[in-house]
Amino acid sequence: MTIVKTNIDRRAFLKVSALAGGGMMLSFSWLAGCKPAPEEMAALPKEWFELNSYIKIGDNGAITLMSANPEFGSNVKTSMPMILADELDVDWKRVMVEQADFFPERFDRQFTGGSQGIRQGWKPLRTAGATARQMLVNAAAQQWSVPAGEITTEAGMLHHKTSGKKAGYGEVASLAATLPVPEEVALKEIKDFKIIGTSKKNVDGTAIVTGKPMFGVDYKQEGMLIAMIAHPPAFGLKVKSVDDTAARAMPGITDVFIFKTLADDYERNGFDTTTFTELVAVVGNTTWEVMNAKKALKIEWEKSADQNVIVNGWGGKQTVTIPGGLESTESHKLRMAEMSKKKANVLRKDGDPESAFKRAAKTLERTYSAPYLAHNTMEPVNCFAHVTADKAELYGPIQAPELIRNTLAARLGLPKENVHIKLARMGGGFGLRAYGHHMVEAAVISQKVNAPIKMVYTREDDMTYGIYRPTYTATYRAALDKDNNLIAFHVKGGGIPEHAVHAMRFPAGAVDNYLAEGWRLDSNITIGAFRAPGSNFIAGAEQSFLDELAELAGKDPIEFRLELLERAKTKPVGEKNDYDPDRYAGVLKLVKEKSKWTEPQPNVHRGVSAYFCHNSYVAEVIDMEMQNNKPVVHKVYAAVDCGIVINPDAAANMGEGAIVDGIGNAFFGELTFVEGVPQKTNFDKYRMIRQKEAPKSIEVHFVKNEHDPTGLGEPLFPPVFAAVANALYKATGKRHYQQPFLKEGITLG
Amino acid sequence: MAVINLNVNGKKQTVDVDPKTPVLWVLREHLNLVGTKYGCGIAQCGACTIHLDGVAVRSCQVPVSVIGEKAITTIEGLSENGDHPVQQAWLEHDVPQCGYCQAGQIMQAASLLNQKPDPSDDEIESAMNGNLCRCGTYVRIKAAIKTAATAKS
16 A cells, blocks of 8 residues: 655635636536436536545535646546546546646646656546545544544445445535545555546547537637738748738728737747747638638738847756748758768767777668658647736637746736636647647737637648647668677767757667767747657657668567667666666567567568657557558557556557557658748648558557556657558568658558 | 528528638537538548538538538537437547547548448548548547448448
8 A cells, every 4th residue: 555645735725616616517427438327327416525626526426526637639638537536436437527727726737748647647646536535534434433444435435344334425525525634645556446447438528429619719709709810921031011901891800910929028938939929910700701801911021030039948048049041941951961971969978889880790871861740730729818907818729838828927918827728628739739829829819909809720820830840860870790789879860950869768778889969950940849759750760770770680670679678688888778678678579479470471561660758668560561552551569568557448549549640640741841931731732641541450559567657648659650661661672761751652552 | 791591400590691601610600510620621631521411511612602402410410419320439439539520520421321331441441531530540430430330230
């Protein structure tokens, strides 16, 4: 049994509890399955009693659990309350889930990203559940005058064996809510979990399949206007002047103006990513009218000079220069090739790599590259805002509300306590919505027109005013001795504006002579987090290279990796290796077993890849078949070690999605620029993976262990790129070094 | 502006709009039926899929003036209690991740099953190829359609 300090400040939630409630939107776990039987449907209670920020119990035993994190499709709104419910010891069928507003005084870490939701929420949520359970036990002990230690709980019921007394949670909830918070509580043994580790349906499933309003873009309020923005058509341009005569004369249009998104002297945080600080707003009655008026704007653009901005984030305060100029993919490639030849920052060095290369029996050198990617969430960027003299209310898609609240407060001139952010379900995130410039834009427009507004981007706005995945390159070199042992490994990676090298990751630690270097180039093209930042390129490069290296060494690609991991385990090089070789080897062994790797099938071409990121280990095997000279992804096997899995079927779903996402981006994903202009503006040109190209089947297997949970949303994505490339090599005899592979003349059948 | 009569989910509705307005925006902003989604505006993603007389169309491409007597069905009207076999199969397979594209996927799938009650894998793939899912739930979408087909037959 684990005893934990509760660290719950009761005053904080009691003080604010009066602010909660009212118009709450509940999601019912018992509606998510098939039709619930009438006896399964929990009636709403007459009164709710709050035991802590996360848990309310009704007088009839109904349970409301708060989902604090923003939901962008990773299913935290189901899986995080499952953790609470298990420790609270309630029947999942009686649970309702309510999406919390952004409320840092009540909730820990309301941030969705970095695959950290479950990992960071694990202990706080278990503690909150166990604390509430203990308070219910203490209340029953008081009512029955028996020792609390003699009371047991099960599925929302309290029992006292000796006296035969029993009661539902609802019967003691009013007393429990008045009791002191215990300083320490016991957490369940893993073997006693009843909800964690069992598959539960998405609590919003029914709302989704019946089309209920739940996204920011669905929001409507009396008197609300619609706003759109026009941004410079190229990175490196800014607004010079606007002729809005025609637009203003169009039906339904109420206002057109230029506005600043950030004050010139504003000190940015690390997520205030934007190149365009001046935009044109068009405001009117309906989306269709505003969309048409926007097309009628005559805007003159001019070149932007270098901009110096102060950024206080990423571990320090510094002046960052956003360069002027109109950048193109072709010139990027030339500059990147030049940089690849120059000296770079040494990120890690073990032994003497160069002398090892000199004495090598065989060497291999390969260069990999990948383009910018747009997130292309299905729900385009949007936000509702209503700013009045003393407060701001926002409702929209956002992964990181805490950071943007500070930006909003500064820009609007309001104390941050008066900036209220409600968390809409997001129609996809993938990192894009860690950046909240859209919230600022909506708020400034609302403030200017003095009305509630909903700002919506067109798909074209969304794709051409992105916070893109950077463009990357990496050159790998390796040396083998005459016995085909890996004696030196060198990676030199770069990108615009950052490199993707993770110097402490495998195969660092498994090679005596190791060198990792990185370089970067400035740009005015905005970049940011995209599902598994950095890893989403470097895993593909590294794992493609290891495949080719295994071939050069005459070894099976899985055995070759396992040999290196054995070396990292038994005789590690260096001390800062950030992975556990056993767990890494574990997923390779599991995927080997599940895919029957040692039993090749005729006409099935297989590629393997493995990677560690976001604290989790993943190995994948892709089975490819050639049909009409085109590769078809027949089957994908994934083995995942992310510790304890909360909601296995939902976890598998996300894994399947990450694999599909990886295959799509490996073949098709690309955004290029000419003179600062993004060359794709919508899905007619920006090719996304579709139903025909998806794998015919996917198996996601989880390693069973008792490690605390780690990341899941991202780790299955990075290895896909190499599994695809390695399978393609087997299928076609050709290695692929440049993403997207479509560019190299290969497409999915 | 023009006054236009519509039959939406079995109810008569009257709107006064620019006749060129795509049905998508009439549904979302004039009739408050927001289950139908905007994704691309150029019929490339399928998020706005509705039925006209039971057949899937992209509502972003259909001006409200051309609807005439045709019956519009949206996700809100696909079934009375969310119990259309396709909706039930979607729940059984727990298909959605973010959920944004799923109304369009469901409407497309329901239209397919109206025309072909027992579609082959190839027929499912072809029929569903115009509906993007950025979360990549394609494998579950296909499995759910097969389940729904079995339930209907």
